[in-house]
Amino acid sequence: MDEVAIDAAGHGITVGIPCLDEAGTVGKVVADYRGRLPSARILVVDNGSSDGTGDRAREAGAEVVVEARRGKGWAVQRLFRECRTEWLLMVDGDDTYPAEGAAALVAAARGADVVVGDRRSDDPGAFKGAHTLANHFLAWLVRRLFGSECGDLFSGMRLFHRRFFQNVPLLATGFEVETELSLQAIDKRFAQRNVAVPYRPRPSGSVSKLRTFHDGWRVIRILLMIVKDLRPLMFFTGVAVLLAACSLVAGAGPIADYVQYRYVFRVPLAVLATGLALLSSLSLSCGLVLDTLVRQRREDFLIRMRRAG
Numbered sequence: 001m002d003e004v005a006i007d008a009a010g011h012g013i014t015v016g017i018p019c020l021d022e023a024g025t026v027g028k029v030v031a032d033y034r035g036r037l038p039s040a041r042i043l044v045v046d047n048g049s050s051d052g053t054g055d056r057a058r059e060a061g062a063e064v065v066v067e068a069r070r071g072k073g074w075a076v077q078r079l080f081r082e083c084r085t086e087w088l089l090m091v092d093g094d095d096t097y098p099a100e101g102a103a104a105l106v107a108a109a110r111g112a113d114v115v116v117g118d119r120r121s122d123d124p125g126a127f128k129g130a131h132t133l134a135n136h137f138l139a140w141l142v143r144r145l146f147g148s149e150c151g152d153l154f155s156g157m158r159l160f161h162r163r164f165f166q167n168v169p170l171l172a173t174g175f176e177v178e179t180e181l182s183l184q185a186i187d188k189r190f191a192q193r194n195v196a197v198p199y200r201p202r203p204s205g206s207v208s209k210l211r212t213f214h215d216g217w218r219v220i221r222i223l224l225m226i227v228k229d230l231r232p233l234m235f236f237t238g239v240a241v242l243l244a245a246c247s248l249v250a251g252a253g254p255i256a257d258y259v260q261y262r263y264v265f266r267v268p269l270a271v272l273a274t275g276l277a278l279l280s281s282l283s284l285s286c287g288l289v290l291d292t293l294v295r296q297r298r299e300d301f302l303i304r305m306r307r308a309g
Contacts, residue, residue: 012086013040013106018067018075019093020047023056025203030060032099033091043082044093047075053093073173076181080165088165092156094202101197105159113164113190116182117157117197138179138219142186145227145234150182151194153219164190167305176222183223187230188301232294236287240280247276 015033019026030042042062046054047070054064067078079090089105091097097117105115135154142150155178168188172180185192228235251273253266264270 011039013037014083014085014088015040015042016079016083016088016090017042017044017062017093018047018072018079018090019044019049019053019057020070021049021051021053022093023049023051023053025095026053026093027056027060029091029093029095030057030062033102034061036099036102041085043079045075045078047072071173072175073170073177076177077170083165086162088160090156090158090160096200096202097157098198098200101157104195104197105157108193108195109159111191112193113161114185114192115159116151116192116194117155118152118194119155119199120196121199123201134219138223141223142183145231146183146186148186149194150186151192153179153182157197163305171225172222176219179219180222180226183226183230187298230294232290233287236283236290240284240287243276243280243283247273247280250276
């Protein structure tokens with residue numbers, strides 16, 4: 001990656017703030033980041049707010065664009081399209097990420113494509129227990145599946161170089177977008193760093209949009225989809241093993257019949273076992289073919305990135 005001008009004043013940086021109904025906090029967030037990065041462009045994506053979030057952001061001096069499609073993933077995709085600078089610093093508009101954390105991300109930017117803010121807080125109320133457990137579990141799962149450290153999967157504070165935000169595909173439309181950003185960086189071989197940043201609870205009166213079980217399921221679903229799309233051999237081998245095990249269970253009775261009587265009495269189970277065995281072989285074959293295609297696609301992507309500089 002070409003080295004670019006980036007400094008503590010925020011030259012060449014857009015601070016992107018996706019917001020939904022954050023009128024009570026967005027003005028302070030804009031002012032804090034303007035004070036910390038006075039030369040940066042401050043861009044707020046109003047994700048269809050109904051409480052005047054966009055007006056409060058404009059009053060604080062930010063540029064505002066409206067993304068009517070509800071969902072943080074849509075707002076992040078709009079940020080990626082609107083950003084024209086070399087770097088994009090994405091931060092939530094709920095005032096949970098103090099502006100001083102930006103300095104740590106900027107300091108770690110040289111030579112990186114993505115810098116993830118790894119949240120740290122001494123306040124026990126800053127993190128919900130269920131979210132913390134889910135974060136640790138998914139980070140462990142990603143390490144096992146992808147063989148790479150992913151940092152804070154749910155962090156809303158990230159610094160992206162244009163090589164990343166102009167080229168990476170995004171499918172997530174909701175809060176699972178942070179997980180997809182991390183996994184895409186791993187799969188596409190982008191240089192990703194994790195840097196500790198301060199984190200604090202939401203201010204009084206500010207309400208989180210996260211729904212623990214609903215959004216947790218969406219994160220797991222996007223993880224499964226990405227494993228299927230990016231690691232098809234692993235995914236379809238797992239399906240093949242499961243089908244083969246079911247085939248053995250279903251076929252145990254017919255096999256016992258044949259060993260004992262030289263005749264199969266439980267014909268339906270024998271048919272089921274045969275069908276499951278065929279599906280297992282088909283799943284493994286699909287995994288092998290798709291893995292070759294994904295490898296070729298990944299090689300083509302890396303070649304395009306190399307040519308683009």
